[in-house]
Amino acid sequence: MTSRLFRTKPINQILADADHPDHRLKKTLTAWDLTALGIGAIIGTGIFVLIGTAIVGDAHRPGSGPGIILSFILSGLTCAFAALCYAEFSAMIPVAGSAYTYSYATLGEFLAWITGWNLILEYGVACVAVAIGWSGYFNNLLSLAGLELPHWATHPPGGPDGGIANIPAAIIVLLVTIILVIGIKESARATSYIVCLKLAVILFFIAVGTPAVNPENWTPFMPQGFAGVGAAAAIIFFAYIGFDAISTAAEETQNPQRDLPISIIASLSICTVLYIAVAAVLTGLIPYTKIDIHAPVADALRLVGFKWGAAIVSIGAVAGITSVLVVMMLGQVRVFFAMSRDRLLGPWLSAVHPRFRTPHHATIVTGGAVAVLAALIPIGDAADMTNIGTLFAFVLVCLGVMILRYTKPDQPRPFRLPFMPLVPILGMLACLGLMAFLPGLTWIRFGVWTVIGVLVYAGYGLKHSKLATQSSQY
Template sequence: MAGLRMGQGVLRRKPIELIEEGPPGEQLTKTLGLWQLTAIGVGGIIGAGIFALAGAVAHDTAGPAVLVSFLIAGVASAAAAFSYAEFAGLIPKAGSAYTYGYAVLGELAGWFIGWDLLLEYTAIVAVVAIGISGYFNFLLAELGAPLPAWMLGAPGTGEGHEIDLFAALLCLFIAWLLTLGIKSAARFETVVVVLKVLVVLLVIVVGFFHINTDNYTPFFPFGVSGAFTGAATVFFAVFGYDAMSTAAEESRDATRHMPKAILYSLGISMVLYVLACLVLTGMQNYTEIDPESGFSTAFKSVGLPGLANVIAVGAIIGILTVMFTFMLGVTRVWFSMSRDGLLPHWFAKTHPTRHVPTRVTWIVGVGSALIAGFLPIGEAAELTNIGILLAFVVVCAAVIVLRYREPDLPRTFRCPGMPFVPALGVVFSIWLITFLTWQTWLRFAVWLLIGLVIYFGYSYRNSKLAKTPPARDGQSAP
């Protein structure tokens, strides 16, 4: 029964048939088609994993087995992707995992996931900005005009002002782009994603002819456990479809297009990841791979500095799409939570002509800029993973619960292998969580405690469900 009251308030859940788009001034424009959605998904997945983290994980954690790291993370991600696809076709509204959890597991679960994603997605934007910064520094150095340490890539080094100014400015640029309106922003995203895929294909094709198979030995220099630890680190590079699914309300035909876009984007991305990892670790011994600009330095090492510069430019342009997708995601989650009354309603207002949540977009832009400016990439990356993995646990569990609770709901896509596939997503996600450091757990626990204080101090009393009369037996709440 929806709308449960005192003693059971945190279990109240929003019936699927009552999930609405909001009154005028709180609505999003439906402009996105299948391939625009797929481009946003691919834009969110491909980028940081290839251009920023593949080199770092190969050098420090897994060696050539970085390929295995991506495959492990990909299997867990695919199990969750099927669950997201079922929900996306069933509940085509803004909010993604937050909305799914709210509808199936109750308000507290929805709050938990929504609050979690506010931090995780914002941190991902910052991680990617730092990754671009490394390639930008490489490119300028090749041109003989490197920026000073205090301005670029200095956080954590103890040098100068210790601020990555370039990464911070990138975050603000993406925020500005998103405030222009979803149609204009999505057009930019689609064009840049195409350019990025072409650069990745160029890397794979040219790099294939410079592979030295001796570099694959030893394949597990850090042991098999190194590959699993690497999987926990690169996991955030094999999702992005979840952030894309937050834009369901802006799709022209979400029930049909969203499930396809989720699966298409993950499939395309995993093929490119596997091939790119084979090329990177085959061209250069893992001990010599540059953790910050792996592919550019790999091509330079085989006498192709010109192509290295092209790759650096492609990385800078291409990784922008990852920032776009996840900043889009966090703003839509925040917007949806505010429209439901779990956060102040002021945040749910959209621009009168562009119909996008400009208020939360600028707040996220500033927040991600601060993280990108002052945290090293390793700490920022670990900050993202635990929350996303827990979100996957909730979504995979919720799709099982809803399938058996309401089997006759009109689903345009059904997760195969029920309940084993989503259960596999739960197990893999929990397993990967165990490889994260205690510092990551500590940061997450602090963020969760802050969220619980806000929920019981504000959200519990101010949510729309709290103000909805309880349903009578056999009836839905109004």
């Protein structure tokens, strides 16, 4: 039984499966496309929404105050360690599946399943939360234009303010689903345009807000001490999720060995610099206690007299969150696709459209599920659940790249991360440290989700795995 649980999938077989005609995806993406996808996923809900909760705090965690600048640096360093590990893996194993595939090659089938199961949690919950956030900003823009949708059509059922369904959230998910079915190149092209728009909006906020900064607002810098900075880093980590989604598009990249490392590191570096600048300007504009937790960036401009600027930022937020949804759904679908191709999930999910060469079944299933949940469920603590699943996957990626460096030293590596084994060790410690700052309830939910995943694997994946079928033939 132990040998079955920890059987690894040879890298040569992983690459051969990816090149099988029945499962081959269309290769159209360039380094710019991938970098745009990464920035498109990274810049969005985190910087436009969650930064407010991170600064002010809530019932589950203390706020960082102006120390949010340090929180972004901590989260950015954590992601940098993981990003270097992803870069080496993605250049060496340029196939869909991301951390799931890397774990399968190094840690064995069971841990690969657990990794994939938690990537489903990461992308799935993130898609729902992002769609609901998009709906909120969209409704706000309609209000600024003097339009108002009925309450029942913009709120899910339940609670004192309950409606019937969050229809805008469901509609945007279905539109993104159609785009992803038609083709990854079309998705990347649309994301590229949106990335340019929201980068312009963020630079606009920095340019307009900097002259209005009052340095006295940065005092006290850490009102809750390091506990506040650490707790903020744990939730604001959501703002960095996205660079890992680049690796899920590896099979659709023209030159993955060169372009994947470039795009992963470039997108993370660009976003980190912008985040620190936005955090400094935001906390300098108004006292941190007055920052709005729902639309912090736009509301800060409104409070200092730039109402027109607030409208521009709101438009950028809608665009930014749209691109996040595109890339998060793309990542979710590619993980489903890879797990199905290995027969850990039903083979129907790895079907490729004969014309568009996209995994249309997995895309439609993902889009349908996310649309229903976004319409009917108010998502609380969604960022925490997304973060814990992502951080767990990062820990295994850091561990896996270290193991593979020593077990297969002669394997071709177009990109080699520096300072082995220091970088992956620091990456694991940093990820575990951020996980420790997440609320206890998040850990309980994470445990329940993992147990469900173990049961699904025991009931289906263990018996139907392609590796199990192949071994039984000999």
